[in-house]
Amino acid sequence: xxxxxQSSRYLVKRTGEKVFLECVQDMDxxxxxxxxxxxxxxxxxxxxxxxxxxxxxxxxxxxxxxSREKKERFSLILESASTNQTxxxxxxxxxxxxxxxxxxxxxxxxxxV
Amino acid sequence: LAKTTQxxxxxxxxxxxxxxxxxxxxxxxxxxxxxxxxxxxxxxxxIIQGYKTKVTNEVASLFIPADRKSSTLxxxxxxxxxxxxxxxxxxxxxxxxxxxxxxxxQLKVEL
Numbered sequence: 322x323x324x325x326x327q328s329s330r331y332l333v334k335r336t337g338e339k340v341f342l343e344c345v346q347d348m349d350x351x352x353x354x355x356x357x358x359x360x361x362x363x364x365x366x367x368x369x370x371x372x373x374x375x376x377x378x379x380x381x382x383x384x385x386x387x388s389r390e391k392k393e394r395f396s397l398i399l400e401s402a403s404t405n406q407t408x409x410x411x412x413x414x415x416x417x418x419x420x421x422x423x424x425x426x427x428x429x430x431x432x433x434v
Numbered sequence: 435l436a437k438t439t440q441x442x443x444x445x446x447x448x449x450x451x452x453x454x455x456x457x458x459x460x461x462x463x464x465x466x467x468x469x470x471x472x473x474x475x476x477x478x479x480x481i482i483q484g485y486k487t488k489v490t491n492e493v494a495s496l497f498i499p500a501d502r503k504s505s506t507l508x509x510x511x512x513x514x515x516x517x518x519x520x521x522x523x524x525x526x527x528x529x530x531x532x533x534x535x536x537x538x539x540q541l542k543v544e545l
Contacts, residue, residue, distance in 0.1 A: 354532075363535055363536050363538055364536075365535075366535070380534070420466075420480075421468075422483070423478070423480065424479075424480075425479070427476070428475070
């Protein structure tokens, strides 16, 4: 079974803090993704990585950065957290082989106060 | 990436067949059509994928007309547990597919 694990289920941070959200997958997938989900807005892609050290901006990259130093790990970084970054964050991974089915983590609900 | 349009919400009753249609007028030759399902407080999960005609699995059927400008996800005999958000995605397989989800269709199944 594919497993995508996010480091925290719930997180509360203060405005201005640097926040790290970690995601690990165990299926040797090439692609990894970070999304945020807000009511009425669906899933919006923040960043995408198709290989180690490779990244591409998604639809809403402002205020975020990412790091992929190892194939199995993809980190989302909020350089200076703000209250408008309070959201549910979802990590996903997929293979470039076959049907490219994406597997999601359980999500991290981040609250910035 | 091809843009998709699907209804914001749909209501149904247990035991009925539900058909959710997605429009993707500018689908490219290499693009596949993929549907995901998301329950509250969970990440989306893959339901079905197709390129043309009809695809069926144990969960749903996917109907794609010859021009491929739309597709219909068919859920046979829905139950309360099928209440979820359903997303239609269009894109090519493999590396570089950014998996853009959009807002999806909220399906509500009642008794």
